[in-house]
Amino acid sequence: MKYKTAFHCTRTELANVLRAIADAVEGKGSDTYPLPKTDSFRKLKLAVKDEGDRCLVSFATKDDDDLFCSECGSSPVVDTSYKHLKKRMQATFRTLLTAARNGTMPQQATVDLFVEDSHTMISFSGYGDEFYNDYMDAVHSLEAACKQGDTATASAAVEELNRQKSACHARYK
Incomplete structure (x- = not known):
């Protein structure tokens, strides 16, 4: 299955977003940011685009659940x-x-x-x-x-x- 999310944050919040993503990968989860499922993934994509005063964070995972x-x-x-x-x-x-x-x-x-x-x-x-x-x-x-x-x-x-x-x-x- 594919899980995707995208949201905006300020440049100062970006470090906290990246920490939250690292925590989610370790299985700690995050209620602060809308992150997709990360407990078992085959592929993980992260993109950050600078849009002036804020950043667009795109995060996606793909797991093997779609195989069977x-x-x-x-x-x-x-x-x-x-x-x-x-x-x-x-x-x-x-x-x-x-x-x-x-x-x-x-x-x-x-x-x-x-x-x-x-x-x-x-x-x-x-x-x-x-x-x-x-x-x-x-x-x-x-x-x-x-x-x-x-x-x-x-x-x-x-x-x-x-x-x-x-x-x-x-x-x-």
Whole structure:
């Protein structure tokens, strides 16, 4: 989901606004300024424009909540074009890769979405068909490791998927 806000403040208030933003990122919140959700974000944008006697502060965050529906456990995206599928997979894979490199277990909903999208991806022919068998073996390894709570095996599976992705994209992108 995207969360945006914009408001005006004086130059002297700007330092307090920036402190409030830092506090919000740390989870302390702020009732003084209308700041968007910052407890978990994938992207954060901050812009300050000097407009003479005041400043326009624009603040936006984007999180991974738009990747899947937490209530039903599935993706809200209904477009199954290859282009949109790959964009969604890129975002979920980035989340998986970050978790693997931090030595943490990714959220099960993220893994489930990635597995579902992987099955959809291999239904498209002509986009690296010769890589699909090894790719799906690594996807199933990731899925099994996550269900067992094995962080090391899950991380190894994600790194293997990253290696395979690089090889396939080097040839087909």
